[in-house]
Amino acid sequence: MKRILVLFFILLASVSYSQKKKRDTLPKPKWKINGRFAFIFNQSSFSNWASGGQNTVAGNINVNYDFNYKKKNVNWDTRIITGYGLSHISEKGYRKTDDRFELNSLFGFKTGKYWFFSFITNFRTQYTKGFDYKKDPKVLVSEFLSPAYLTYGPGMLWKKSDDLNFNIAPATARYTFVNEFFTRDSGRFGVNQGETVAFSLGFNLSGYYKFVLMENIEMENILSIYTDYLANVGNLDIDYQTNIRFKVNKHIKMQLTFQAIIDDNTSSKIQFRQLFGLGVNYNFHEKVTY
Numbered sequence: 001m002k003r004i005l006v007l008f009f010i011l012l013a014s015v016s017y018s019q020k021k022k023r024d025t026l027p028k029p030k031w032k033i034n035g036r037f038a039f040i041f042n043q044s045s046f047s048n049w050a051s052g053g054q055n056t057v058a059g060n061i062n063v064n065y066d067f068n069y070k071k072k073n074v075n076w077d078t079r080i081i082t083g084y085g086l087s088h089i090s091e092k093g094y095r096k097t098d099d100r101f102e103l104n105s106l107f108g109f110k111t112g113k114y115w116f117f118s119f120i121t122n123f124r125t126q127y128t129k130g131f132d133y134k135k136d137p138k139v140l141v142s143e144f145l146s147p148a149y150l151t152y153g154p155g156m157l158w159k160k161s162d163d164l165n166f167n168i169a170p171a172t173a174r175y176t177f178v179n180e181f182f183t184r185d186s187g188r189f190g191v192n193q194g195e196t197v198a199f200s201l202g203f204n205l206s207g208y209y210k211f212v213l214m215e216n217i218e219m220e221n222i223l224s225i226y227t228d229y230l231a232n233v234g235n236l237d238i239d240y241q242t243n244i245r246f247k248v249n250k251h252i253k254m255q256l257t258f259q260a261i262i263d264d265n266t267s268s269k270i271q272f273r274q275l276f277g278l279g280v281n282y283n284f285h286e287k288v289t290y
Contacts, residue, residue: 035285190265
């Protein structure tokens with residue numbers, strides 16, 4: 001009996017050791033690619049409704065593409081965020097509810113446990129014309145590549161995981177592009193009258209944090225802060241977005257999005273955007289390469 005017990009414990013120890021060794025020696029993925037498509041739909045309808053109301057139909061399409069490369073001391077994360085939304089309000093016609101294209105690329109070379117020398121690149125614009133409907137007639141306020149923003153610069157990245165990191169870039173160059181229409185009569189978006197490009201140099205802080213609030217509910221936070229050394233010293237441009245996703249099943253999710261932007265070159269007031277809806281989610285491209 002003693003021999004059987006000794007044999008049992010030796011076998012148990014050897015199995016545990018082999019499993020631990022197997023876990024420790026599992027290859028780490030070099031490339032991770034994930035493409036996600038989401039469609040969010042909202043609709044309201046009224047007929048002989050005593051308190052009144054307007055019939056509305058709204059839809060948003062979002063496509064996110066993540067490319068993550070890791071090999072030895074090199075870490076390279078690239079994310080494409082793009083979305084477009086329309087609503088139709090009875091008697092008022094179509095209104096744009098979302099219009100966004102953004103490319104983020106962050107290259108890091110590891111120098112410590114969580115620290116990397118980094119280089120950040122960001123490009124963002126919109127696809128179609130945007131109007132201010134508060135004025136009659138409506139006023140054109142944006143269109144494709146007007147404005148467009150290109151930001152890049154070296155810095156230091158602190159990255160604990162793909163879900164928690166921030167980057168400090170003390171010498172960040174930013175270019176703002178518009179067409180001649182928007183600066184013909186006066187300056188817009190920080191670009192001087194009659195010009196189409198503005199250059200600035202400043203400090204950029206960006207952060208990303210995603211965590212699970214509770215089972216089937218996750219919260220994603222994206223923050224970007226920029227201040228210009230050449231003009232309006234001490235003035236901060238802030239872009240904060242939070243996404244809360246409620247998982248119903250593999251393909252059905254509810255999403256709450258809140259975004260706030262402070263940018264004096266675009267508007268003297270704080271810009272707010274909020275979206276809530278039930279949507280279909282589909283991963284159209286998933287790939288892991290070792």
